[in-house]
Amino acid sequence: MFLIERVHSKIRSMYTPKQKEKILKFQALRFRRLQHIIYKLLFGGNLKKLALAYYTDKWGVHKYAPHYETYFTPLRKKKLNILEIGIGGYDDPEMGGGSLRMWRTYFPNSKIFGLDIYEKSVHDESRIKTFKGSQVDEVFLSTIVDTIGNIDIVIDDGSHMNNHVIPTFEYLFPILADNGIYVIEDIQTSYWSHMNGSSQEFNRLDTIMGFFKNLVDGLNYEEFEIKDYKANYYEKHIVSIHFYHNLIFIQKGLNNEGSNLLENGCSI
Numbered sequence: 001m002f003l004i005e006r007v008h009s010k011i012r013s014m015y016t017p018k019q020k021e022k023i024l025k026f027q028a029l030r031f032r033r034l035q036h037i038i039y040k041l042l043f044g045g046n047l048k049k050l051a052l053a054y055y056t057d058k059w060g061v062h063k064y065a066p067h068y069e070t071y072f073t074p075l076r077k078k079k080l081n082i083l084e085i086g087i088g089g090y091d092d093p094e095m096g097g098g099s100l101r102m103w104r105t106y107f108p109n110s111k112i113f114g115l116d117i118y119e120k121s122v123h124d125e126s127r128i129k130t131f132k133g134s135q136v137d138e139v140f141l142s143t144i145v146d147t148i149g150n151i152d153i154v155i156d157d158g159s160h161m162n163n164h165v166i167p168t169f170e171y172l173f174p175i176l177a178d179n180g181i182y183v184i185e186d187i188q189t190s191y192w193s194h195m196n197g198s199s200q201e202f203n204r205l206d207t208i209m210g211f212f213k214n215l216v217d218g219l220n221y222e223e224f225e226i227k228d229y230k231a232n233y234y235e236k237h238i239v240s241i242h243f244y245h246n247l248i249f250i251q252k253g254l255n256n257e258g259s260n261l262l263e264n265g266c267s268i
Helices: 003-014 017-029 032-043 047-053 065-075 098-106 138-148 162-175 187-191 208-213 216-223 233-237
Strands: 081-085 111-116 128-132 153-156 181-185 238-244 247-252
Touching (some): 032 047, 032 098, 047 098, 081 098, 098 111, 138 162, 162 187, 162 208, 187 208, 216 233, 216 238
Parallel strands (some): 111 128, 153 181
16 A cells, blocks of 8 residues: 555544645645655656545546556646646635646646636646636636637546536537547446436436447448438547546547448448
8 A cells, every 4th residue: 555545544534524624725735836846756657646645536536547647648748738627625715626736746847727616726826727617608618718728638527417517528629639638537427317317318418428428439430331421520530439437538639540441342
């Protein structure tokens, strides 16, 4: 077990929720520059350890960190603009922000942007900027895009509501940079009735899983035996969709490799 995990285990067992909240706020708001330097030197390229060090749920509660490393390791040293929806800490302005700091340390040359419905500007620093607003407010999203410019990675860790996640994707994915990556966390809400999901109707297009499963055939639209078929934007610009437990990665690019069907009907 990582030393950090032992420390977290001790904190969970020794302190009350209020005391733990004070510890998290102290870590979030004090000596951030020093923390960044220490964590970068100790385990800057290890997302599991960074997730634990910054008290995020991307490792431990969830098992997302190894999947993120699969996609993000080749990009780690690039200069990117990364937008994460959902900063954490609910309505307490001083809580949350751990994930933003984790990405700031993991991507040493990138700018990290966070979006939340609550005020979180206390977490702003040289390579982190936060915005307050709704992820389904297109006017608000357009102001963010104007401020950020090119967006290379979007991570939706926001409301997790089916009727929020889908419209947010529909607005932001066309704006995402070519070869960009769009990530959606906590898709278990697709199956939860109190979040407008369903555990019976798995292919409903108004659930996160149903919506994205419906896009999978579009990866092969060039093989459709439909005369004069007109591909839509997603079919032309999604090159891969990877599903994991409660997690989806969508890779953007030009999906134009050509068909494997010859004119005489024989496959290559």
